[in-house]
Amino acid sequence: MAKIDSEVGGDVTFFHTSQLDQLINLARENSLWYLLFGLACCGIELIQTGGPRADLMRFGAIPRASPRQADFMIVAGTLTYKMAERAKLLYDQMSEPKYVISMGSCANCGGLFQLAYSVCKGVDKVVPVDVYVPGCPPRPEALTEGLIRLQDKVRNERWQDKRRAPVQGTGAA
Amino acid sequence: MEKLILRRVDRNNEEMILNFGPQHPSTHGVINFIVETDGEVLRKAVPDVGYLHRSIEKIGEVTGWHGFMPFTDRIDYVAAMFPNEGYATAVERLTGIEVPRRAQYLRAISCELARIASHLVSLGTMSMDIGAFTPMLHGIRERETINDLIEALCGARLTYNYHRIGGVAFDLPEGWKERTLAFLDHFDKFLVEFDRLISFNEIYVRRLANVAVITGKDAVDYGLVGPNLRGSGVDWDVRRDLPYGAYDDFEFAVPVGQGFKGTVGDCYDRYYCRCLEMGESSKIVRQALLQLPEGEIMAPKVARNLKVEAGEALSRVESARGEMAFYVVADGTNKAYRVRARTGSFTAMGIIESASPGLMIADLVALIASLDVVAPEIDR
Amino acid sequence: MTTSEIHDLLKARFGEDVSAAPPPPKGDAWLTVKAERLVEVCRFLKETAGLEFDFCEDLTAVDWPKRNVIEVVVHLLSYKLKHSLVLKVEADRGSPVVPSLYPVWKTADWFEREVYDLFGVTFTGHPDLRRLLLPDDWVGFPLRKDYAEQGGWHGIDNVRENPLVELKRLDDSARAEAAKSASPAPAAAPPATPAPTSQA
Ligand code: SF4
Numbered sequence: 001m002a003k004i005d006s007e008v009g010g011d012v013t014f015f016h017t018s019q020l021d022q023l024i025n026l027a028r029e030n031s032l033w034y035l036l037f038g039l040a041c042c043g044i045e046l047i048q049t050g051g052p053r054a055d056l057m058r059f060g061a062i063p064r065a066s067p068r069q070a071d072f073m074i075v076a077g078t079l080t081y082k083m084a085e086r087a088k089l090l091y092d093q094m095s096e097p098k099y100v101i102s103m104g105s106c107a108n109c110g111g112l113f114q115l116a117y118s119v120c121k122g123v124d125k126v127v128p129v130d131v132y133v134p135g136c137p138p139r140p141e142a143l144t145e146g147l148i149r150l151q152d153k154v155r156n157e158r159w160q161d162k163r164r165a166p167v168q169g170t171g172a173a
Numbered sequence: 174m175e176k177l178i179l180r181r182v183d184r185n186n187e188e189m190i191l192n193f194g195p196q197h198p199s200t201h202g203v204i205n206f207i208v209e210t211d212g213e214v215l216r217k218a219v220p221d222v223g224y225l226h227r228s229i230e231k232i233g234e235v236t237g238w239h240g241f242m243p244f245t246d247r248i249d250y251v252a253a254m255f256p257n258e259g260y261a262t263a264v265e266r267l268t269g270i271e272v273p274r275r276a277q278y279l280r281a282i283s284c285e286l287a288r289i290a291s292h293l294v295s296l297g298t299m300s301m302d303i304g305a306f307t308p309m310l311h312g313i314r315e316r317e318t319i320n321d322l323i324e325a326l327c328g329a330r331l332t333y334n335y336h337r338i339g340g341v342a343f344d345l346p347e348g349w350k351e352r353t354l355a356f357l358d359h360f361d362k363f364l365v366e367f368d369r370l371i372s373f374n375e376i377y378v379r380r381l382a383n384v385a386v387i388t389g390k391d392a393v394d395y396g397l398v399g400p401n402l403r404g405s406g407v408d409w410d411v412r413r414d415l416p417y418g419a420y421d422d423f424e425f426a427v428p429v430g431q432g433f434k435g436t437v438g439d440c441y442d443r444y445y446c447r448c449l450e451m452g453e454s455s456k457i458v459r460q461a462l463l464q465l466p467e468g469e470i471m472a473p474k475v476a477r478n479l480k481v482e483a484g485e486a487l488s489r490v491e492s493a494r495g496e497m498a499f500y501v502v503a504d505g506t507n508k509a510y511r512v513r514a515r516t517g518s519f520t521a522m523g524i525i526e527s528a529s530p531g532l533m534i535a536d537l538v539a540l541i542a543s544l545d546v547v548a549p550e551i552d553r
Numbered sequence: 554m555t556t557s558e559i560h561d562l563l564k565a566r567f568g569e570d571v572s573a574a575p576p577p578p579k580g581d582a583w584l585t586v587k588a589e590r591l592v593e594v595c596r597f598l599k600e601t602a603g604l605e606f607d608f609c610e611d612l613t614a615v616d617w618p619k620r621n622v623i624e625v626v627v628h629l630l631s632y633k634l635k636h637s638l639v640l641k642v643e644a645d646r647g648s649p650v651v652p653s654l655y656p657v658w659k660t661a662d663w664f665e666r667e668v669y670d671l672f673g674v675t676f677t678g679h680p681d682l683r684r685l686l687l688p689d690d691w692v693g694f695p696l697r698k699d700y701a702e703q704g705g706w707h708g709i710d711n712v713r714e715n716p717l718v719e720l721k722r723l724d725d726s727a728r729a730e731a732a733k734s735a736s737p738a739p740a741a742a743p744p745a746t747p748a749p750t751s752q753a
Binding site: 038039040041043044048051052053065077078080082086090112115116118119136137 | 195196197202203223224225226227228229231232235243244246247250251294310313314316317320330331332548549
């Protein structure tokens with residue numbers, strides 16, 4: 001052990017862990033399954049992105065209908081207050097590690113509906129967001145780019161380290 | 174709502190209360206159903222809507238007359254041309270602005286393309302709900318081509334914002350006509366393929382025929398419109414019966430449900446009416462492109478800061494989901510006093526509670542899909 | 554049949570309970586019906602040969618705080634005879650009550666629930682009047698003209714800082730940082746360098 005240690009010139013244990021991390025991350029980043037969470041107009045674009053032309057499945061992203069099988073959630077569309085609680089609930093049902101892509105200006109910040117009385121101004125008021133994809137609606141290319149950014153994030157993190165800071169908002173259903 | 178969910182159920186018989194939605198792939202957007210079942214058979218399904226209530230009608234009172242146009246897109250995002258046209262028509266009726274003939278033709282062309290695109294999504298998701306995934310991909314594939322065409326026309330794939338009060342925003346780009354005609358040639362063949370692939374598929378027919386029959390009388394009473402109404406055997410189409418825009422120039426048939434594979438008014442009739450309608454829309458686009466008159470695309474002198482005299486008007490257009498009516502009230506200022514959209518999905522949702530008893534749970538999915546409801550039209 | 558012809562028919566039967574406004578230069582004409590007789594009038598419109606309004610196209614409301622009324626507007630259409638009609642019912646803004654049209658057209662069910670939800674109009678005789686679009690515990694009726702937003706809901710606030718503010722803060726701190734690292738160096742660097750074009 002000491003020999004290898006002196007040869008490599010570093011902490012062997014650390015060396016091994018980081019390799020395992022990379023291996024696991026390689027597997028994780030290429031099999032990110034998403035929760036099909038089309039809320040509004042962006043949801044249609046999400047379907048079309050998963051469709052034959054843009055084909056999100058190239059990246060290993062497969063739509064799931066159940067949050068329990070999903071790694072990340074694409075919040076596609078306008079989040080109303082009535083829906084916000086449900087979104088939180090769905091997020092809580094996903095298993096760690098979990099990510100959120102906020103798709104479209106509505107999910108990012110309320111978008112077009114700043115004057116609306118019933119629209120939640122951004123999904124990050126309810127759940128933490130990893131990647132914001134701007135656009136109204138974002139083109140499939142933009143969403144694909146968002147997925148690639150998320151893959152970058154997954155690749156470069158230590159997977160056990162995923163701790164979430166609490167966010168405001170209630171999940172009381 | 175809570176009262177409905179938390180109501181005590183009788184444990185002796187097999188009554189159950191399920192929450193179906195709002196995040197569910199076959200509810201077509203965020204719609205919730207409180208389902209009371211007895212085993213697999215439905216006692217009742219009570220829709221709980223409003224998860225996409227975006228206060229568009231209130232916003233219409235704050236934006237100017239022109240400024241509301243992008244919001245109309247969001248009333249029906251699957252086929253955004255129709256609310257565009259409905260709103261524009263309503264304001265034109267109120268102000269007396271005359272739309273040039275060419276603009277009316279362009280409206281008809283864009284709307285019929287949007288109708289095809291919308292029906293493709295509707296039929297695709299319907300077959301996905303029933304359990305066949307492939308037709309969905311076929312539908313989306315064709316829709317992408319239409320998206321390309323519309324994008325070339327107005328720059329957007331989904332929320333078009335193409336119509337204006339007094340006309341349309343852009344003229345046809347170069348080569349668009351030929352591209353569209355080529356697409357229509359391809360599309361007519363696709364329709365035959367689609368029929369062979371799914372419409373006459375034995376399992377598919379059995380899943381839909383004789384399921385959730387809505388009689389013509391009920392359909393009128395509950396205010397169903399569009400393909401849902403015609404599927405129940407009522408022969409009514411706003412485009413033909415109360416023609417607006419350029420529609421009196423075109424020859425087209427109005428498909429009416431006649432019990433294609435079962436009873437009049439079952440899920441299959443509603444489904445197949447849509448299939449046939451796509452063919453008719455393709456005919457209309459072809460005619461419109463070939464007869465397209467030259468001329469202006471905007472009415473002259475539509476003021477930027479439009480002021481509308483006090484009054485009110487209702488416009489009716491036949492959208493992909495049936496009659497869409499815009500009711501606008503003006504009070505003489507540069508803002509609308511009240512904007513209201515009457516949409517097909519709203520009333521279609523209203524019938525589910527009374528049409529659902531006795532269905533199987535899987536048939537409820539077929540019923541919802543065959544009514545082709547989209548959430549934003551219900552909630553706005 | 555035009556609105557005025559229908560008005561003549563209705564006047565013969567219901568007297569002054571149905572009145573017509575002078576026809577506007579543009580847009581639609583309408584008839585105003587007294588709330589008490591609304592159901593009767595509607596049933597007459599639906600069942601009389603020659604009128605046959607079988608389709609209740611729309612039912613909505615408009616708030617007029619100046620006149621202190623909420624108008625419930627009903628659009629009717631006849632599939633058979635292809636004519637349409639607009640009916641209006643006025644209700645007091647303080648406690649708006651209008652009889653329900655559910656017994657005449659079933660489609661009124663959801664329309665009335667929506668109007669109840671957004672305007673607070675109570676429909677007597679409606680089988681199941683509860684909020685349709687907004688959550689059950691929502692306060693206020695948003696489509697009324699004097700509706701004041703509550704600002705958020707269930708602990709979710711409704712303010713979002715302008716992102717440019719945050720960008721500007723980052724910009725400023727970066728500039729301050731740069732100035733600080735520059736100041737120990739020769740005093741040649743003046744503190745007031747012309748700022749790069751401000752983002753905000
Ligand atoms: S961002 Fe635009 S397209 Fe997306 S949900 Fe909002 S309004 Fe619709």
